[in-house]
Amino acid sequence: FHSSNHSSIIATTSVNNQHVDKKFYDVPEGHIDSDLSQIACNIGLNRRRDLKLGAAGNVKVVIDGKPTTLETLLKDNLTAIFGVPDRGAVCSKTHVPGYLKEVDALRKQGITQIVCVSRGDPAVVDAWGKDVTGKQTKDIIFAADPNGGLTRLLGMDVANASSEGPQSLRYSLALEDGIILKVMVESNLGDVKVTSGSSMVEFLKSRPGAQ
Numbered sequence: 001f002h003s004s005n006h007s008s009i010i011a012t013t014s015v016n017n018q019h020v021d022k023k024f025y026d027v028p029e030g031h032i033d034s035d036l037s038q039i040a041c042n043i044g045l046n047r048r049r050d051l052k053l054g055a056a057g058n059v060k061v062v063i064d065g066k067p068t069t070l071e072t073l074l075k076d077n078l079t080a081i082f083g084v085p086d087r088g089a090v091c092s093k094t095h096v097p098g099y100l101k102e103v104d105a106l107r108k109q110g111i112t113q114i115v116c117v118s119r120g121d122p123a124v125v126d127a128w129g130k131d132v133t134g135k136q137t138k139d140i141i142f143a144a145d146p147n148g149g150l151t152r153l154l155g156m157d158v159a160n161a162s163s164e165g166p167q168s169l170r171y172s173l174a175l176e177d178g179i180i181l182k183v184m185v186e187s188n189l190g191d192v193k194v195t196s197g198s199s200m201v202e203f204l205k206s207r208p209g210a211q
Contacts, residue, residue: 051153052178059150061143062122068143070150074178078110080200081173083117083156085166085189087125091118092132094192095170096140102197103139108211109204115141119148119167156185170195174203181207 051057057071073079082099084091099106099114106114118125122144129142143150148167151157156169170186172195182203184194193199204210 050177050179051175056153057178059153061117061145061150062125063141063143064126065122070178073115073143074175076177077112077175078177079113079115079173079175080106080111080197081115081117081175082195082197082200083151083154083168083171085158085168085170087118087120087128090190090192092128095195096132098192099197099200100133100139102201105201106197106204109201109207111204113141114139115143117143117145117150117168119145119151122146154183172196172200174200 049056051059052071052074057069059070060067061070061073062068063073080099082095084095096116099116103114116129118128125142125144129140133140145151145168148157151168154171154173156171158166158168166189170189170192172182172184173180174182184199184203186193186195
């Protein structure tokens with residue numbers, strides 16, 4: 001994750017009650033509008049990458065029991081994707097409900113589909129989606145990533161993932177016809193801040209010509 005053309009992002013931290021400025025991470029020129037910290041520097045994507053093309057387009061997730069390629073899922077759509085680590089309390093009570101709350105606002109900004117990605121058995125992911133939404137699955141598509149192919153492609157995998165713990169980072173992406181517009185990653189898996197539904201709405205509002 002190196003570039004001769006980059007901007008330094010400065011973070012303020014507190015040491016013995018004194019504020020100290022330090023370089024938090026370097027952002028290559030192509031990622032200036034993305035929230036990529038050191039935890040996601042292995043993402044291997046430039047900001048304009050088209051996930052419909054090449055090997056990426058052939059990566060499959062499972063939706064309603066049917067394997068679906070990224071090319072098929074993303075083509076001709078303005079998509080909001082958010083990934084959950086483990087289908088735990090934060091995912092069920094905060095992350096998913098936050099996107100349900102913003103469905104109308106997201107549609108107003110042109111979003112045609114909202115996709116929640118979760119690693120794990122497709123039947124388990126599908127059942128969880130129906131439970132957590134009260135069967136309002138028409139508003140959010142629940143996509144299982146059973147072998148972690150999409151999670152690894154995005155660089156959102158976690159070390160030593162197991163069925164008993166987090167399966168991925170908590171993240172969100174905005175994509176237009178498969179092209180990545182924005183990547184957001186939480187530095188703490190228990191937080192739903194930059195990856196929230198409201199944060200996605202704010203990003204979409206910031207785009208030229210937004211309503």
